[in-house]
Amino acid sequence: MRSGKRMISEILKLDKLEHFNDIIEMNNGIPHFKILVGGRWVMANAYIDVRSPINNEIIARVSKMDVQMADESLDKAVSAKRAMKDLPGFSRIEILEKAATLLDERKESVINALILNVGKTRKDAIGEVDSTLDRIKNVKSDARTILGDFVPGEWSKHNKGRIAIVVREPVGVVLAISPFNYPLFISYTKVIPALVAGNAVLLKPPSAVPLAPLLMAKILDDAGLPKGALSTIIAPGIIASYLSTSNFVDMITFTGSTETGLELTKISGVKKIHLELGGKASAIVLPPIGNLKKVAKDIVDGSLKLSGQRCDAINRVLVHKDLAPKLTSEITEIVKNMKIGNPFEEGVSSGPLIDRKAVERVSALVKDAVQKGAKICTGGKSRENYYEPTVLCNVPLESKIMWEETFGPVIPIYTFQNEEEAVEITNRSEYGLDNSVFTDDINIAWRVAKKIESGEVTVNGFPSHGIGFFPFGGVKQSGLGREGIGYSVEEFTNTKTIVYNLEE
Structure with a gap:
């Protein structure tokens, strides 16, 4: 240091x-x-x-x-x-x-x-x-x-x-x-x-x-x-x-x-x-998928950028049972190779959380999940303001980390049986800011995206808002209004109507 x-x-x-x-x-x-x-x-x-x-x-x-x-x-x-x-x-x-x-x-x-x-x-x-x-x-x-x-x-x-x-x-x-x-x-x-x-x-x-x-x-x-x-x-x-x-x-x-x-x-x-306001983005992964390595990379990037301290971060991975073993392995392998440490050092990809209180909160969420049956596939340790990038496998739905905003470098993975279950779990959240859908079938992607209660749904990628070319904002407990180029200006203005009575 x-x-x-x-x-x-x-x-x-x-x-x-x-x-x-x-x-x-x-x-x-x-x-x-x-x-x-x-x-x-x-x-x-x-x-x-x-x-x-x-x-x-x-x-x-x-x-x-x-x-x-x-x-x-x-x-x-x-x-x-x-x-x-x-x-x-x-x-x-x-x-x-x-x-x-x-x-x-x-x-x-x-x-x-x-x-x-x-x-x-x-x-x-x-x-x-x-x-x-x-x-x-x-x-x-x-x-x-x-x-x-x-x-x-x-x-x-x-x-x-x-x-x-x-x-x-x-x-x-x-x-x-x-x-x-x-x-x-x-x-x-x-x-x-x-x-x-x-x-x-x-x-x-x-x-x-x-x-x-x-x-x-x-x-x-x-x-x-x-x-x-x-x-x-x-x-x-x-x-x-x-x-x-x-x-x-x-x-x-x-x-x-x-x-x-x-x-x-x-x-x-x-x-x-x-x-x-807050978010609890799901990454829903449905067959068919031809390139699971890319999906895994997108999920890791969407989950762990800025050590997960983002309202639009992927907070939970919902993966179909036919894809779960392979995707879990791919995600775990990527996360294992991440370097945590001082961001001034060469090659560091995961820096500190904002303070020790944030670390303690993430630790408590991981501990709760493990106590309820989840397995730590990699990570799970902390020191000072640093929490290791972590993958939780076989996470039960009753775990707090499946519902509370994580704001930390943890990827909880849940295996679902069918599309309806994945949509129901996603919509059960009090939040509705962002979600992602991964599949090679555009018809499935469209159908699922239409069902999700969310301000934005990203297909075959992680939520990323850049400078705001697309409107950004949430529904439910995730907020009111929209931000973005052109959209923010509307929020910052009022409409005035000036009526003229003209002589015939």
């Missing part, structure tokens, strides 16, 4: 560091970060220790927002929402395109922050930054969906002599709350379309992993975003709850646990809300 000082040195080697000097101060060898409060960068008296899951050591300290700063951020956002609405659409796009250029120039900084702060492999960190870049570069596609309608009244005798113009307008102030697993990408797939639509945003990234979101906020500030249009709420959840109840917040967009999402719906009052 790298020492704490060597870990901090990685942050100090950020490419183009001079661009971030005015938001970072060194104190006793540890970088202290300012936060963006209503258009100004503030070093608070209190701070939050930021630890790396790689070795649990402090790598930075970030200013901690209090209620007074939250109120200032909100006040400035209320003013900025008018400025953002009045700012021509092409000017908003120009700001974001400049931000994309700056992010590309400074991307090594953000990549290092993701590796250090989240424990991502370098490949995954690069992927997150590149996806964020691509998302920004597609803002013109978002803009094309902010269109209106002309409705003539002549088709109704009560509206003769009247016409209506239907326009889409920004909702106003958006509170965006993002999770730890993709702190840059998910944060800014909320922020970017909200800004394109003409809103002001209060961004609440996870307090444990705030570094990459802060660096991106600095980039947007440098790109010329109007003051107050973006603030970074680095604070405990109670501050987010406080802001959620405010009548001056017009919309909440949240990605995270179903439990927290349900709480937000209770306290937020009458305002727009978008929720992307």
Whole structure:
């Protein structure tokens, strides 16, 4: 493991560091970060220790927002929402395109922050930054969906002599709350379309992993975003709850646990809300299958990327009895050869979980499954924040891991007898975010996909949403609304109807 000082040195080697000097101060060898409060960068008296899951050591300290700063951020956002609405659409796009250029120039900084702060492999960190870049570069596609309608009244005798113009307008102030697993990408797939639509945003990234979101906020500030249009709420959840109840917040967009999402719906009052919550994706494997090796690889990739800490990760494998022995063997062989460890080391494919509490939760789920009859085919051990990539065979349905979101590097495999059983098990879940179907028969794939209660079904592949060309969101306890290019913008706008009474 790298020492704490060597870990901090990685942050100090950020490419183009001079661009971030005015938001970072060194104190006793540890970088202290300012936060963006209503258009100004503030070093608070209190701070939050930021630890790396790689070795649990402090790598930075970030200013901690209090209620007074939250109120200032909100006040400035209320003013900025008018400025953002009045700012021509092409000017908003120009700001974001400049931000994309700056992010590309400074991307090594953000990549290092993701590796250090989240424990991502370098490949995954690069992927997150590149996806964020691509998302920004597609803002013109978002803009094309902010269109209106002309409705003539002549088709109704009560509206003769009247016409209506239907326009889409920004909702106003958006509170965006993002999770730890993709702190840059998910944060800014909320922020970017909200800004394109003409809103002001209060961004609440996870307090444990705030570094990459802060660096991106600095980039947007440098790109010329109007003051107050973006603030970074680095604070405990109670501050987010406080802001959620405010009548001056017009919309909440949240990605995270179903439990927290349900709480937000209770306290937020009458305002727009978008929720992307938990998932329990099944990979249903049905004959005929000509290439089980590819299916096994797809399942492993879909299950274990980012150590399984993804809402759209494959959480359970449901395989037909005729395919189960061979597929289980193929999956186990791949997982056995995975290298777990420090993501800075060459060849590491599985890094740490976000903290020790996450490891303990995964361990408890595996232990419960084993006690109820499952067999550990490989893995099953942990140390510090690391949990071995694990395959559980012959997992009984009563195991908790078959129903609870795992958020860890475990592949539970269940053998079913027929198609109807697989569909019933999948739909019995309280979640409905993603699922996968593997088969060489397109008719079977279509039939099963139609039966599954899910926001998305991927055929012959694992769920992967990229930059959001396809709409993404869940049903049941997995959320409300949709994200994606064009779809997010609709969430961040309201429809206004302007009716003209014309003289005959």
